[in-house]
Amino acid sequence: MLSLRLAATAALLLATTVQAHFELQYPGPIKPFDDDTEGSAPCGGYTPDLDNENAVDFHVDGDAISTYSTHPQTNWLYRMTTDPTASGNWSQVYGIIQQSGPGNYCTPQVTISHEYVGKKAILSMVASGIDGLLYQCAAVNFINGTGNAPSVCTNQSSVKGSYTNDATLTALLGSSSASSASSSASPSETPGAGVSMRADSVEGLRALVATGVMVVVGAMLMV
Numbered sequence: 001m002l003s004l005r006l007a008a009t010a011a012l013l014l015a016t017t018v019q020a021h022f023e024l025q026y027p028g029p030i031k032p033f034d035d036d037t038e039g040s041a042p043c044g045g046y047t048p049d050l051d052n053e054n055a056v057d058f059h060v061d062g063d064a065i066s067t068y069s070t071h072p073q074t075n076w077l078y079r080m081t082t083d084p085t086a087s088g089n090w091s092q093v094y095g096i097i098q099q100s101g102p103g104n105y106c107t108p109q110v111t112i113s114h115e116y117v118g119k120k121a122i123l124s125m126v127a128s129g130i131d132g133l134l135y136q137c138a139a140v141n142f143i144n145g146t147g148n149a150p151s152v153c154t155n156q157s158s159v160k161g162s163y164t165n166d167a168t169l170t171a172l173l174g175s176s177s178a179s180s181a182s183s184s185a186s187p188s189e190t191p192g193a194g195v196s197m198r199a200d201s202v203e204g205l206r207a208l209v210a211t212g213v214m215v216v217v218g219a220m221l222m223v
C-alpha cells in the first residue's frame, strides 16, 4: 500500500511539472513564463517596451532558438519586429516547422539579414497546436558573427521536425498586424480567458488521465 501511495505521489509530481504549454529556453524570454496568459498576443501576456528591455545578443550569421513544448504536435513560427511595442510589422525569420512529439526542440542556426546588425528587436516564437496560438518573446541585440549553440539547444530524441505550411501562422506576419488586432481586443474583456480556461481544463484532464494510468501501472508493478 505504501508503494502504491508513493507511485501516486510520483505520478502527481510528474503531472504538475508538465503543465506548461511551451517555454522559450533560448534566447531567454523578456518576462517569466505565465501559463495562464501564454495565449495572449503578441508576447504571452504583456506588451514589451523594447527601448527599456534587457536585450540579449543574437548573432545574425547563425544563432539558436530553443523551446520546450508539452504538446504532442506544434507548428512553429519564428518572427521579429523592430517595433518597440511589438504591435506589428512582423517578418518571418525561419521556415515554419512542424514539431512532432513533446519535448525540447532547437533550431541551432537561425540567420538574420545583415542590415539589422546593431539594431534591437523583438524575436517572437508562436506555437500553433491543440491549445490554439501561444506566444513568447525575447528582446535581442543583433550582432555580427555566429553564436555557440547553448547547452539547452537539443532535440529530444523522440521529437521530429519538418517544414510545413500553416495559414494561421503566416497570417501573423506583415504590416497587417493580425497579432496586434487580437491583442488590442481588450484584454480586460477576457475573450482569451475562456480559451485558456478551456485549455487548462483539457490539460488538467490530461494530467488526471496520466495520473490514473501511472497509479494503475504502480499497482500492477506491486503484484
Ligand SMILES: *[C@@H]1O[C@H](CO)[C@@H](O)[C@H](O)[C@H]1NC(C)=O
Residues within 6 Å of the ligand: 082, 083, 089, 091
Ligand atoms: C517595418 O520593418 C521594416 C523591415 O522589416 C523596416 O524597414 C521598417 O522601418 C519597419 N516599419 C516600421 C513602421 O517600423
Ligand SMILES: *[C@@H]1O[C@H](CO)[C@@H](O)[C@H](O)[C@H]1NC(C)=O
Residues within 6 Å of the ligand: 117, 118, 144
Ligand atoms: C559586421 O560585418 C560586416 C561584414 O560582414 C561589416 O561590414 C560590418 O561593419 C560589421 N558590423 C559591425 C557592427 O561590426
Ligand SMILES: *[C@@H]1O[C@H](CO)[C@@H](O)[C@H](O)[C@H]1NC(C)=O
Residues within 6 Å of the ligand: 105, 106, 107, 108, 153, 154, 155, 160, 161, 162
Ligand atoms: C533538430 O531537428 C531539426 C530538424 O531535423 C534540425 O534542423 C536541427 O538542426 C535539430 N537541432 C539540433 C540541436 O540538432
Ligand SMILES: [Cu+2]
Residues within 6 Å of the ligand: 020, 021, 022, 071, 131, 199, 203
Ligand atoms: Cu497547452
